[in-house]
Amino acid sequence: MTLLIKPGDRSDQVADVQARLRALGYRIDDETGSYEDSTTQAVREFQQRRSILVDGLVGPNTWGELVEASWRLGDRSLYLTFPLMRGDDVLKLQQLLNAIGYDAGREDGIFGPNGGRAVRHFQREYGGTEDGIFGPVSHTALLGLRVDRPGTAASLREELLLAERADMTDSLIVIDPGHGGPDDGARGPNGARESELCWDISVKVAEMLTHSGAKVRFTRTEVEGPTTSERATRANDLHGDVFVSIHLNSLDESNAGGASTYFFGGSRLGERLADSIQHELTGLGIKDCRSHARAYALFKETQMPAVLVEPCFISNPEEEKMLEDPLLRGRVAEAVAAGVRRYYESKGR
Ligand SMILES: [Zn+2]
Secondary structure (H helix, E strand, C coil): CCCCECCCCECHHHHHHHHHHHHCCCCCCCCCCECCHHHHHHHHHHHHHCCCCCCCCECHHHHHHHHHHHCCCCCCCECCCCCCCECHHHHHHHHHHHHCCCCCCCCCCECCHHHHHHHHHHHHHHCCCCCCCECHHHHHHHHCCCCCCCCCHHHHHHHHHHHHCCCHHHCEEEEEECCECCECCCECCCCCEHHHHHHHHHHHHHHHHHHCCCEEEECCCCCCCCCHHHHHHHHHHCCCCEEEEECCECCCCCCCCCEEEEEECCCHHHHHHHHHHHHHHHHCCCCEEEEEEECCHHHHHCCCCEEEEECCECCCHHHHHHHHCHHHHHHHHHHHHHHHHHHHHHCCC
């Protein structure tokens, strides 16, 4: 390719320019590879639209723009390499990833480090190979998300989940008993340990849900105290449909009491699940400390609708007493299980 193609020329290069312009929707009257008026006019319009110098000539800059404009998303694999990949396919990818909540950086049509990170993040959440290469598999996954609709990536992913799994008996519920191992969590004024109470409540919740026909798995054994990331990884590896983490609240102020539930902001299903559990807990007469959006690492790393429940305060003497009573503890567990059941029953509506 020479560096200048201009009016009056007649060559394969002119024909190439014309073919690219036609593919972009510009009207070219000539069929013979001649750089005539309609070609000049199309080049000028193209230059105007791309905000480059409008001279009606195809020099290196205009040629480069024409090549970039010719790429459609899916034509080639996109990844971080040097020199950086450029093109309208990169621009389209940036727009789509940004629209669904992945930070692909400035929408400039250049695949830089931000783009690489966003693609990896997307692949991680959609379960593809996390190689940072936006190829056919990632493309299909992205197109399947109906990205023209508002909402975060998490909520869109959940809609897919919802469509696939409507019934609790087809679901795998992951229960995450808080703390454990060397980590006791908070201690009550009477000496109750958060880790032990959470374990017992979790076991009861699991029994009740299993009785209702669900499959249930734990993120830890009775003696383990995995890290947050380990818990999330276990849940993800299990392909859990719902994640319920069980803790107890604690404050220096011993009067503080009540139930709270947390979900990942932007996760509509997480919010629904949190509200449902919260509703059942307050139905027991426990004070309503409401459900709250939180950006906990646990929520970011788990790939399914996730909540963290704190049915009451271990630091509150009366609530500690309630928790130490196996019967009342069973009621708390029943409320959590009922919240999960209700979430499934109301899911389709
Ligand atoms: Zn805790």
